[in-house]
Amino acid sequence: MIENRPWLTFFAHVVLILGVVVIAFPVWMTFVASTHDADTMLRSPVPLLPGGQIIDNYRVVLTEGFAQASRTPLWKVLFNSLVMALAIAIGKIAISIIASFAIVYFRFPLRNFFFWMIFVTLMLPVEVRIIPTFKVVSDLGMIDTYVGLTLPLIASATATFLFRQFFLTVPDELAEAARIDGAGPLRFFWDVLLPLSKTSIAALFVIQFIYGWNQYLWPLLITTQESMYTAVIGIKRMITSGDALTEWHLVMATAMLAMLPPVAVVILMQRWFVRGLVETEK
Template sequence: MIERHSIGRPVAHVMLVLGIVIVAFPIYYTFMASTQTLQAILRPPLPLTPGGEFTENYGQALFGGIGRIGGVNVWTLMFNTTVMALGIAVGKIVISILSAFAIVFFRFPLRMTFFWLIFITLMLPVEVRILPTYKVMVDRGMIDTYAGLILPLIASATATLLFRQFFMTIPSELVEAARVDAAGPMRFFWDILIPLSKTNIAALFVILFIYGWTQYLWPLLVTNDNQMNTIVIALKKMVSFADADTPWHLVMVTSILAIVPPVLVVVLMQRWFVRGLVEAEK
């Protein structure tokens, strides 16, 4: 038993290090490319050591603008993407938790029918209903607006289901105690349910923020103005069929900057995210 343990631990560490190298090397390679000149990138092999163009490349991308996307700088792209990702994440959580609260703690006709109607929308993602949704956005004048980017993606049947399942585990004695203390529905919601749900909210926020940050198809359709592009759409526009026409040094800079906000969200909320998944407090 001891021998197996002494052998298994180094093997586990080697596998862990190997996995980290496999995952991290493309990011390292991209970062090295972001510090090189365009000529160095087009002339393989690419050096695996930092180049001397870090300040120039990052300064041009962040403040000077990128020609292939109408001179828009990366700050604008990141702001647009952040607004979209935050709007989607917060909107989905707010709507889902209120929907689950109504379904679990209120008794009204066709309560379960409404729940199953919400659940059925899992079979209707935005890709399925994209044409009528786009028509609504055009008719309402929401093309090239933040509302047009966010509203069609703001509902989540999955989050509603998760909150419902959690709310059903709350003891009925807790609900009765709130009634005895003369707590109304919204006070019960704010003072009891929200604190109990904070790990679920944190876990869902991380997942939904990344979901919103990486959206491609819907922003591609609903934004025509380069100033309203998200960073994922801008990356696609920056890449040309001909390598010589693509500013690869700026593409690499934009790629590195595009992964920073999601990584920060995951790192800063890692503890809450894990606790929300494993339900350690429940």
């Protein structure tokens, strides 16, 4: 700090605490609502402090099911989300890292063409090509499958670009040395490049895990059976159109459980998360 201005420092703390309170308030209320019973939720206003139903509510949601109609237990739905998030994160990293390895370390016809073809997909978000993409997936018979949920989202221009930028900063001497020692390209990739990329991979994993877990529009289209819903879709489906029928305490317990994994990933891997965020956007 350049000079000592106690009032300004005090003001800064006040603003920050206010900011934290405002940002945390929706989630605090979600937690509070998930610990009360149905009767309390119907009386307005909802209390501001937690109640005693916490274990019951979470047990009901996890084992007996979140939707009144078919009673699919939530752990199944959370499992779907986990599969989707992991498949997208790992899949994106895997195919992007080998693609950028090919683009950076080999000289072959059409190299630039392929690079631009991948790069151009940045301009094609899911929303603008949603109907034909759905048609492709349904023609391939991948509706209501994990493959259909994840495969179309796995191609990644940003990840390819990130790895390309990183590989370009790796000193040429490493590749030279590997070649002199008689290592082929795959060996060089596995023993030299991959260990060097560890931090980039970790950072990218955090970002892509959150991206995969939070997908909404695509699973909404691809899943028709409740057993294939992801957690985010499940919550949306719990809110019945007739307002009075919505079991808010169970909805909020589900929301807590659906938020928990990505939030935990962000908080536990905060360093990688910030790095990944700032790097992917460069």
